[in-house]
Amino acid sequence: MNNRVIVFDLDETLRKLEFDASCEKIVKVVLRPGINDLLAKLKEVKEAGTDVIIWTTATTESAKKYFIDCLPQEYRDIFTDIISRDNKIETKSGSIEQKVYGDRNKPVTALEGYNQILLFDDNSVEADYLEKLYKDENERPDKQVIFARYPYNPPKLSELYAYKKLSEENKEIAKKTDKYFSELLKEPGCQRMIKLIEEFQQREFKPELIMYNRYRNMDDEQIKEFKSSTSDIEDEIEEYMYDNNLRKNYMKYFEEYYINLEKNIENSSAPGGDQR
Secondary structure, three states: OOOEEEEEOOEOOOEEEEEOOOOOOEEEEEEOOOHHHHHHHHHHHHHOOOEEEEEOOOOHHHHHHOOHHHOOHHHOOOOOEEEEOOEOOOOOOOOHHHHHHOOOOOOHHHOOOOOEEEEEOOOHHHHHHHHHHOOOOOOOOOOEEEEEOOOOOOOOHHHHHHHHHHHOOOHHHHHHHHHHHHHHOOOOHHHHHHHHHHHHHHOOOOOEEEEEOOOOOOOOHHHHHHHHHHHHHHHHHHHHHHHOOOHHHHHHHHHHHHHHHHHHHHHHHOOOOOOO
């Protein structure tokens, strides 16, 4: 019987963290659009016997506080384990994984008890390591690894805030912004992952390495179409702002976002303030 596991990176794959102006304090967690559909699929496959693991270079505390605790209650126990900066997997002495990875990155084939592994990660360096791992047919692991790269890099909240504030004073910007926000919610990354998970559940075991979307999603038409449509709307907004001398107002609201952010941080840090 084949033992399957699905491994998820966090940052720029399932979540995007927003920081303050100093880039030191986390102020907002943005979960990928469609995350609930993905979680529902993961719950389904876990009940069918496939484990689901988070593997992140962030800390365990970050994974729990800024991801697990942000999920609907019914999905918080889906993940079998959290491998993190402070909870690393040690590669076996003399193993091919130790030879290729050392103590770096995510040697997924070092996970014991699994021979079919699906890894979702935005970092193409992980693909480089896997290629080295499977380069020699005489040494490569007797495991099937599928690597899939669907990076998530949404617009900064400061940009969206500035668009929204401009919308309050300009009807044309409001129409374009509403269109833009609606399009952003259609980001197809989670749906692409669901499709791969369904294929993974049916895939027969064969020792091999399979790559999806390694190079900036160049082979995924749905994601290319999404990027093209959002980029076109961004260009429309930028062009309209330039033609109507609104760029200065945009920058004012962009800066206002961070001023308000700092005030909120100060208030929450004050005695009796909101410490969440």
